[in-house]
């Protein structure tokens with residue numbers, strides 16, 4: 001069965017301190033307190049790129065042209081012990097927008113150095129792919145989460161060093 005589709009975009013800007021990435025502290029809901037990119041669920045029939053533009057506006061109040069989005073990843077998240085959380089995520093980078101990101105109902109914005117994103121404050125899979133994606137590398141990978149619903153315990157990406165198959169019993 002097809003997994004629920006979500007999108008996430010990382011806005012990048014040049015500053016006197018180098019390139020920075022916009023992350024947002026989630027104010028409520030799934031992942032509350034974690035730092036995330038701008039994103040959310042696709043609406044039925046919605047193209048991921050247009051969902052990304054809608055979510056960027058909802059979560060930061062800035063406007064983006066569809067052509068300004070660079071598709072940099074397609075990630076599969078599997079939660080064997082909570083299948084309703086499993087999803088496929090379309091990942092974009094964006095360097096060009098109109099407006100200034102502000103705090104919204106959902107997120108408190110924080111700018112961080114591109115090469116020193118606070119991965120420990122993000123979903124645990126971020127450490128395995130986000131630094132490479134932020135450098136513009138296209139990432140296609142799957143991550144399987146453990147019983148704590150927080151730790152990535154297996155992946156099909158050998159560079160992660162994670163086991164390549166789910167630990168026995170996690171798939172139920």
Ligand SMILES: COc1nc(N)nc2c1ncn2[C@H]1C[C@H](O)[C@@H](COP(=O)(O)OP(=O)(O)OP(=O)(O)O)O1
Nearest residue numbers: 006029030031036038039040041077122123125126
């Ligand atoms: C490294 O980043 C992430 N990793 C994983 N495994 N999951 C993530 C990451 N960033 C976001 N998510 C999840 C959390 C949600 O299930 C979706 C969408 O995230 P978001 O919190 O931005 O959106 P929601 O508020 O849940 O959705 P709506 O805005 O549509 O209500 O991805």
